[in-house]
Amino acid sequence: MGQVDFYVVLGVERSATRDEVSRAYRRLARRYHPGINPGDGEAAAFFRIVTEAYETLRDPARRREYDAHGAPEHVPRPASIEFQGFDFSPSGSGGGSSATFEELFSDVFAAQVSRGAPAGGQPERGGDLFGEIVLSFEEAVRGTERRLTVTRLDVCGDCGGTGRRRAAETRCGRCQGTGATRRRRGHMVFAMRCAFCEGTGSLRFRPCAACRESGIAARDEEIAIHVPAGVDDGSRLRIEAKGNAGTRGGKPGDLYIVAKVGRHRVLRREGPDLHVDLPIAIHEAALGAAVDVPTLDGTARLRLPPGTRSGQRFRLREYGVPSPRGDGDRGDLVVAVNVVLPAVDDERSKALLREFGRIHGADVRKDLFED
Numbered sequence: 001m002g003q004v005d006f007y008v009v010l011g012v013e014r015s016a017t018r019d020e021v022s023r024a025y026r027r028l029a030r031r032y033h034p035g036i037n038p039g040d041g042e043a044a045a046f047f048r049i050v051t052e053a054y055e056t057l058r059d060p061a062r063r064r065e066y067d068a069h070g071a072p073e074h075v076p077r078p079a080s081i082e083f084q085g086f087d088f089s090p091s092g093s094g095g096g097s098s099a100t101f102e103e104l105f106s107d108v109f110a111a112q113v114s115r116g117a118p119a120g121g122q123p124e125r126g127g128d129l130f131g132e133i134v135l136s137f138e139e140a141v142r143g144t145e146r147r148l149t150v151t152r153l154d155v156c157g158d159c160g161g162t163g164r165r166r167a168a169e170t171r172c173g174r175c176q177g178t179g180a181t182r183r184r185r186g187h188m189v190f191a192m193r194c195a196f197c198e199g200t201g202s203l204r205f206r207p208c209a210a211c212r213e214s215g216i217a218a219r220d221e222e223i224a225i226h227v228p229a230g231v232d233d234g235s236r237l238r239i240e241a242k243g244n245a246g247t248r249g250g251k252p253g254d255l256y257i258v259a260k261v262g263r264h265r266v267l268r269r270e271g272p273d274l275h276v277d278l279p280i281a282i283h284e285a286a287l288g289a290a291v292d293v294p295t296l297d298g299t300a301r302l303r304l305p306p307g308t309r310s311g312q313r314f315r316l317r318e319y320g321v322p323s324p325r326g327d328g329d330r331g332d333l334v335v336a337v338n339v340v341l342p343a344v345d346d347e348r349s350k351a352l353l354r355e356f357g358r359i360h361g362a363d364v365r366k367d368l369f370e371d
């Protein structure tokens with residue numbers, strides 16, 4: 001038997017790019033790094049040879065040398081190791097764990113993996129996403145439909161979430177194609193199904209480059225948002241399951257959309273009620289009048305009684321904002337009357353007002369003085 005095949009160890013094709021080599025190394029490191037397999041000598045031994053393979057194949061000069069002449073002398077040969085292709089005695093392989101734990105987990109996808117229990121681990125719910133929509137006053141009150149493009153982490157379309165792509169068949173380097181590894185306990189040798197190739201002896205996949213084997217890829221998705229009638233400035237809409245995808249079968253997170261609502265020209269909103277200031281003329285206030293009031297949907301007729309005072313309020317029932325709960329409740333329109341003193345600058349109006357004063361004759365200041 002020849003030497004260990006570094007390409008087989010990393011599970012990459014002979015034409016693999018440096019990037020592919022790095023990715024393969026990270027994938028294996030996440031599984032076999034001593035930092036995540038404390039006390040597991042088998043994993044540590046495998047990690048040493050994985051590291052050696054990686055350091056050789058990522059360096060163009062060393063890779064050329066390896067392709068021409070095979071591994072340098074210090075890399076253990078299968079004959080010298082206990083478990084073929086896998087369990088290497090720690091000979092003078094200067095490599096060791098060249099990458100720190102932190103370096104391995106530097107990219108965002110790996111960080112996701114490291115947050116949970118890295119080896120195997122629990123299903124983890126995907127993160128929530130947050131967005132904003134800008135609505136006009138009318139859109140918020142009446143409700144509307146919006147489409148929003150959200151960049152979310154979703155199941156990788158290239159590999160369907162498995163992190164692996166089908167590839168030309170290569171022999172499994174861990175069990176040397178036998179489908180079994182052997183473990184020695186004292187004088188006993190146990191054959192175990194090879195976990196790396198799942199007992200098949202061969203690998204028919206390569207890491208998915210699109211998602212770096214995480215099974216998850218960033219993707220822009222256009223999401224239809226139904227904005228219910230009655231949404232207010234700062235209202236938060238929750239769109240279920242449109243956050244990031246979960247890992248290891250975990251549920252997706254949610255998407256939260258905060259509404260920013262513009263102002264109306266004359267109407268103000270206070271919860272379910274709308275408010276409007278209504279200027280009225282002096283004769284309308286004194287004599288009473290039916291006047292038009294601006295509403296959401298046009299105008300409403302308000303009957304002012306004779307003697308309406310400035311600051312007086314009138315409530316138009318159910319001319320307010322519909323409840324966003326969709327239960328049919330609706331607020332009111334509150335009308336605050338403001339009596340406008342006319343600017344009198346023509347002689348006819350002045351004459352009429354003088355005459356009114358003479359006829360009416362009321363002393364508006366009489367309360368200030370004692371009798």
Ligand SMILES: [Zn+2]
Nearest residue numbers: 156159208211
């Ligand atoms: Zn993928």
Ligand SMILES: [Zn+2]
Nearest residue numbers: 172175194197
């Ligand atoms: Zn195997």
